[in-house]
Amino acid sequence: DAMVIQNPRYQVTQFGKPVTLSCSQTLNHNVMYWYQQKSSQAPKLLFHYYDKDFNNEADTPDNFQSRRPNTSFCFLDIRSPGLGDAAMYLCATSRDHTAYSYEQYFGPGTRLTVT
Amino acid sequence: GQQVMQIPQYQHVQEGEDFTTYCNSSTTLSNIQWYKQRPGGHPVFLIQLVKSGEVKKQKRLTFQFGEAKKNSSLHITATQTTDVGTYFCAATSSSGSARQLTFGSGTQLTVLP
Numbered sequence: 001d002a003m004v005i006q007n008p009r010y011q012v013t014q015f016g017k018p019v020t021l022s023c024s025q026t027l028n029h030n031v032m033y034w035y036q037q038k039s040s041q042a043p044k045l046l047f048h049y050y051d052k053d054f055n056n057e058a059d060t061p062d063n064f065q066s067r068r069p070n071t072s073f074c075f076l077d078i079r080s081p082g083l084g085d086a087a088m089y090l091c092a093t094s095r096d097h098t099a100y101s102y103e104q105y106f107g108p109g110t111r112l113t114v115t
Numbered sequence: 116g117q118q119v120m121q122i123p124q125y126q127h128v129q130e131g132e133d134f135t136t137y138c139n140s141s142t143t144l145s146n147i148q149w150y151k152q153r154p155g156g157h158p159v160f161l162i163q164l165v166k167s168g169e170v171k172k173q174k175r176l177t178f179q180f181g182e183a184k185k186n187s188s189l190h191i192t193a194t195q196t197t198d199v200g201t202y203f204c205a206a207t208s209s210s211g212s213a214r215q216l217t218f219g220s221g222t223q224l225t226v227l228p
Contacts, residue, residue: 040223041221042219042221043158043218044218048215101146104148104158104160105160106158109157
C-alpha cells in the first residue's frame with residue numbers, strides 16, 4: 001500500500017546531541033512537510049519541500065534543518081535539541097497545485113524525548 | 116500570520132448525542148480541510164470544502180463552509196465511541212500559498228458509553 005513511513009517511531013536524545021528523523025513515501029507526491037506537534041496542541045508547520053525547493057516557515061528556529069535527497073525521502077535534523085523540542089514530529093505529503101490545496105497524508109510520527 | 120480559531124477545545128458527550136465543532140477565521144479562506152486524530156495516532160484527512168456555502172456529508176458527519184468563506188463547522192449526529200479523537204480544521208488563506216495549511220487548535224471529543 002502506498003504510504004508515508006517515519007523512522008524511528010520513538011527517539012530519545014540527550015540535550016544538545018544532534019538527532020535526525022527520517023521520512024519516506026511511496027505516494028510519489030512532490031510536496032513533503034514537517035510538522036511539530038506538542039501534547040494537546042495542533043500540528044505546527046516547520047517547513048516544506050516542493051520537489052527540491054525548500055520553504056521555511058518564518059518562526060521555525062535555526063536549530064531545525066531539513067534535507068530532501070530525492071522524491072521519496074526527507075530528513076529532519078535538529079542540531080542541538082533542547083528540552084523544549086520534545087514533541088511528536090509528523091511528516092506529511094501531498095500532491096501539488098499552485099492554487100488548490102490537496103489533502104495531506106501523514107506518517108505515524110516520531111516521538112522525540114530529550115533528556 | 117493567518118490564525119484559525121476552533122471551539123470548543125474539549126467536548127464530552129454521551130453516546131448517541133450530537134456534536135459540533137466550529138472554526139473561524141478573520142480572513143477569507145481559499146479552502147478548508149478537516150482532519151481526525153485518534154488518541155496516539157496521526158491526523159487523517161476527512162474532507163475538503165472549497166465553495167462558498169458548501170455542505171458535504173459523510174454518513175453521520177456533516178461539514179459546512181460559510182457563505183463568506185471565513186468559517187466552517189463539523190457536525191456529528193448520534194455519536195459513537197469510534198468517534199473519539201481530536202478534530203482539526205486546517206485552512207489555506209486566499210492570499211497565501213496553497214501548500215501551507217494552518218491548523219485550528221482542535222476539538223477533543225470524548226464519547227461516554
